[in-house]
Ligand SMILES: Nc1ncnc2c1ncn2[C@@H]1O[C@H](COP(=O)(O)OP(=O)(O)OP(=O)(O)O)[C@@H](O)[C@H]1O
């Protein structure tokens with residue numbers, strides 16, 4: 001394995017908050033600036049397959065936007081059709097998450113790329129496997145892979161509570177949080193602008209980017225984004 005390769009885990013204050021959308025923009029920014037940045041996700045629920053067998057998922061979206069030409073199975077270790085938490089999807093469909101497989105596939109991604117962005121599933125509290133053999137939470141993956149994190153949060157109402165609880169949970173588990181990305185941010189909206197300031201005040205963590213609806217780029221440099229990987 002290339003030991004100089006570095007990783008960053010993207011989590012969020014909840015599911016559907018914008019991890020995939022923002023991950024694609026981070027990778028696009030990095031790759032356009034010349035960084036060899038790749039993507040990995042341990043478990044994806046709710047994948048769809050078209051008539052030709054092509055998979056539509058978070059990974060395929062990120063790969064398309066960021067210009068990553070890699071087969072789906074390299075980007076994701078576990079895929080489930082049912083759009084529920086991986087622990088429940090595995091109970092319904094079989095194929096439960098194995099932490100050693102996740103470590104192996106992440107290490108393979110690190111041999112291929114200088115930087116590897118790892119997208120989480122759901123929010124930070126997410127059971128990946130819960131059966132008679134093993135109880136595995138998402139944070140076990142973050143800790144095992146030795147990753148620091150960034151948190152994607154919505155720019156609007158309720159985000160301060162969600163951010164404070166998410167960042168406290170990370171801290172309680174001993175996981176570093178390097179920054180907050182405020183999604184669906186509208187400049188000029190007093191609530192969004194106050195949330196931007198209060199997010200920093202209440203968590204002590206910098207807001208590294210604000211992403212407007214439909215954004216095609218991030219308002220921070222590739223060099224700064226690359227510095228967040230460890
Ligand atoms: N800034 C944005 N502008 C426009 N659409 C957005 C933006 N952010 C997110 N979306 C859309 O909102 C939906 C949810 O976003 P996304 O899939 O990125 O969430 P997620 O946190 O990755 O969800 P999951 O927990 O399922 O992985 C998607 O349809 C996405 O395209």
Ligand SMILES: [Mg+2]
Nearest residue numbers: 019020058119
């Ligand atoms: Mg996603």
